[in-house]
Amino acid sequence: MSKLKKTFTTQAKFMLHGGDYNPDQWLDRPDILMDDIELMQLSKTNTFSLGIFAWSTLEPEEGVYHFEWLDEAIDNIYRIGGRVILATPSGARPAWMSQKYPEVLRVNASRVKQLPGGRHNHCFTSEIYREKTQKMNRLLAERYGDHPALLMWHISNEYGGGCHCENCQGAFRNWLKEKYHHDIKLLNDAWWSPFWSHIFNDWSQIESPSPIGENAVHGLNLDWRRFVTDQTISFFENEIVPLKELTPDIPITTNFMADTHDLIPFQGLDYSKFAKHLDVISWDAYPAWHNDWESTADLAVKVGFINDLYRSLKQQPFLLMESTPSAVNWHRVNKAKRPGMHLLSSMQMIAHGSDSILYFQWRKSRGSSEKFHGAVVDHDNSADNRVFQEVTKVGETLQQLSHVVGTNRSADVAILYDWDNHWALEDAQGFGLETKRYPQTLHQHYRPFWEQDIPVDVITKEQDFSPYKLLIVPMLYLVSEQTISRLKTFVAGGGTLVMTYISGIVNEYDLTYMGGWPQDLQGIFGMKPVETDTLYPADRNYVNYQNKLYGLQDYATVIENQSAQTEGLYQEDFYAHTPAVTSHRYKQGKTYYIGARLHDNFHKDFYQTLISELSLAPVFAVQHEEGVSVQVRQSEEKDFIFIMNFTEVEQQITLETTVKDTATEKELAGEITLAKYEVKIVEKEKAH
Numbered sequence: 066m067s068k069l070k071k072t073f074t075t076q077a078k079f080m081l082h083g084g085d086y087n088p089d090q091w092l093d094r095p096d097i098l099m100d101d102i103e104l105m106q107l108s109k110t111n112t113f114s115l116g117i118f119a120w121s122t123l124e125p126e127e128g129v130y131h132f133e134w135l136d137e138a139i140d141n142i143y144r145i146g147g148r149v150i151l152a153t154p155s156g157a158r159p160a161w162m163s164q165k166y167p168e169v170l171r172v173n174a175s176r177v178k179q180l181p182g183g184r185h186n187h188c189f190t191s192e193i194y195r196e197k198t199q200k201m202n203r204l205l206a207e208r209y210g211d212h213p214a215l216l217m218w219h220i221s222n223e224y225g226g227g228c229h230c231e232n233c234q235g236a237f238r239n240w241l242k243e244k245y246h247h248d249i250k251l252l253n254d255a256w257w258s259p260f261w262s263h264i265f266n267d268w269s270q271i272e273s274p275s276p277i278g279e280n281a282v283h284g285l286n287l288d289w290r291r292f293v294t295d296q297t298i299s300f301f302e303n304e305i306v307p308l309k310e311l312t313p314d315i316p317i318t319t320n321f322m323a324d325t326h327d328l329i330p331f332q333g334l335d336y337s338k339f340a341k342h343l344d345v346i347s348w349d350a351y352p353a354w355h356n357d358w359e360s361t362a363d364l365a366v367k368v369g370f371i372n373d374l375y376r377s378l379k380q381q382p383f384l385l386m387e388s389t390p391s392a393v394n395w396h397r398v399n400k401a402k403r404p405g406m407h408l409l410s411s412m413q414m415i416a417h418g419s420d421s422i423l424y425f426q427w428r429k430s431r432g433s434s435e436k437f438h439g440a441v442v443d444h445d446n447s448a449d450n451r452v453f454q455e456v457t458k459v460g461e462t463l464q465q466l467s468h469v470v471g472t473n474r475s476a477d478v479a480i481l482y483d484w485d486n487h488w489a490l491e492d493a494q495g496f497g498l499e500t501k502r503y504p505q506t507l508h509q510h511y512r513p514f515w516e517q518d519i520p521v522d523v524i525t526k527e528q529d530f531s532p533y534k535l536l537i538v539p540m541l542y543l544v545s546e547q548t549i550s551r552l553k554t555f556v557a558g559g560g561t562l563v564m565t566y567i568s569g570i571v572n573e574y575d576l577t578y579m580g581g582w583p584q585d586l587q588g589i590f591g592m593k594p595v596e597t598d599t600l601y602p603a604d605r606n607y608v609n610y611q612n613k614l615y616g617l618q619d620y621a622t623v624i625e626n627q628s629a630q631t632e633g634l635y636q637e638d639f640y641a642h643t644p645a646v647t648s649h650r651y652k653q654g655k656t657y658y659i660g661a662r663l664h665d666n667f668h669k670d671f672y673q674t675l676i677s678e679l680s681l682a683p684v685f686a687v688q689h690e691e692g693v694s695v696q697v698r699q700s701e702e703k704d705f706i707f708i709m710n711f712t713e714v715e716q717q718i719t720l721e722t723t724v725k726d727t728a729t730e731k732e733l734a735g736e737i738t739l740a741k742y743e744v745k746i747v748e749k750e751k752a753h
């Protein structure tokens with residue numbers, strides 16, 4: 066129940082609507098800056114992220130500062146009732162800094178020192194860059210810390226990437242010394258160094274992975290990625306020192322990312338670690354709506370999944386820090402959002418836990434690289450175009466949703482995603498080099514719940530498993546003994562655990578478990594996987610599960626049964642008529658092992674059985690066809706229900722109880738028609 070308490074992640078009790086606002090690009094156009102104030106009001110936007118890339122305007126020469134323009138922008142926004150998310154400008158450096166202090170420039174993995182230019186390209190170890198950012202951040206906190214418009218801190222921008230300079234090599238070696246207790250033998254053991262004669266006898270011999278050097282020691286690759294996360298967090302921690310000191314009550318965030326294709330979690334950093342250092346999670350979402358490789362509903366499943374992951378990182382509402390009201394400028398094809406899609410896609414974010422709809426950027430730039438990236442205000446500088454109107458509609462809708470702010474979602478089902486595992490699995494030479502598809506596999510397991518409107522938390526390994534009835538851990542290739550023991554406790558205490566092929570293979574050092582599958586896993590599953598067969602695309606095999614045949618692809622695990630119950634049998638090949646799917650009771654709980662990558666129809670039927678067995682249910686029941694999604698934000702008093710049509714046709718739905726339409730405040734019940742892309746937001750008092 067504690068999850069249902071309202072958690073205000075910002076001091077605002079309203080939905081944030083607005084985005085990156087860059088007046089520093091328009092300082093010689095006071096007419097435009099005046100238009101902005103009017104257009105902010107017309108577009109029903111209320112929150113603006115300032116100064117993200119403004120360092121060269123804030124400090125045009127070393128030690129020479131210009132804050133007046135920012136004073137004015139913040140005051141003007143406040144005057145119209147707006148709020149500000151103030152950025153620290155470390156995402157891009159002024160030219161004078163790179164010129165005077167070349168150590169701030171990054172060295173890439175091929176050991177090429179980068180030239181000044183672009184952005185997000187500084188060394189996270191550089192003492193000078195750390196000093197400069199901290200100084201700038203202190204000035205910002207001193208000047209604006211008490212400003213009533215200040216809502217939160219936006220630290221840097223989309224942290225990512227690593228630097229391979231000598232300073233970073235030194236920091237990496239120190240990090241390794243700490244980790245391996247200053248004993249190089251421990252490092253050699255962990256990295257299996259005798260392989261290809263890679264035994265190190267001095268820390269100074271160790272270099273970060275490189276295309277022109279070492280890249281095949283998987284333990285090294287994994288440690289490097291972990292180091293990059295820790296070093297980035299350490300840079301971030303250095304940035305926030307003055308902010309914590311001077312503005313302890315102002316929440317801190319940094320904007321996370323996801324890959325555009327398939328919206329897979331950003332791979333450059335382990336966000337589960339980073340999340341612990343943030344007050345609020347925020348992220349930048351750019352799904353390619355209306356693409357030509359999947360249906361709108363297929364994409365909506367992936368958006369739901371990544372939102373449920375980023376929300377679950379802190380089990381509290383998050384912020385959508387950036388999005389586009391129309392096209393982006395960096396997809397292969399930059400398609401405009403069709404009429405209605407902006408409201409629908411925005412409400413999906415809110416439904417899954419966002420307390421904001423913010424854009425990059427609020428006004429389109431006139432020149433340079435992102436001048437065609439969709440914005441609230443286009444080059445026509447007018448409120449009359451379609452996109453502006455759709456943004457305004459989102460603004461009006463958000464105004465009706467202030468009661469939703471701070472509300473969360475509760476779930477009985479969790480799916481586990483793990484960055485370490487993703488890295489190690491992708492790096493593993495073996496299985497199918499192009500068919501690992503870890504996040505896509507998670508989508509497969511998430512989908513049946515999305516289709517039935519059953520809420521899911523996508524959690525990471527350090528989180529508490531005990532609140533869930535069902536925990537699904539597909540392709541958990543890398544798993545420590547500690548996590549195995551927590552999984553065991555979860556099942557022993559009455560939980561239901563689902564695991565799949567390619568799980569439980571290596572420990573946290575990327576060393577395989579010796580003597581077969583870990584004993585603890587054998588104990589809870591009552592079986593052991595003994596071989597993983599990898600299939601060519603043309604190979605065919607089937608599993609008979611509950612007297613129905615299901616196709617499989619890519620992977621089939623040969624299972625040695627001990628005390629499990631066989632739920633499904635392979636039909637072909639040398640393992641025909643042996644178990645493919647098993648279940649096992651262990652103490653108070655139950656486990657299922659799915660040995661093959663089965664097609665979606667299997668997951669649908671398999672999870673349907675579990676849904677019935679475990680009495681899993683939607684928070685609010687709506688009868689509908691495929692492609693409609695119902696997601697609920699909950700407070701102790703009320704449920705806020707978002708009914709979304711992710712199809713291109715009209716949909717008939719049936720509400721099983723009477724609710725109130727949030728927009729019209731009218732009662733709604735029974736059969737309702739949803740137009741193409743329509744979203745209905747309704748609410749229902751909780752029965753007490």
Ligand code: GLA
């Ligand atoms: C080659 C090499 C071996 C090993 C095998 C298998 O034959 O000589 O050391 O790498 O390939 O990959």
Ligand code: GLA
Binds near residue numbers: 222223393438
């Ligand atoms: C990212 C960045 C923004 C902008 C947008 C749109 O999310 O943070 O500065 O570049 O992409 O391309």
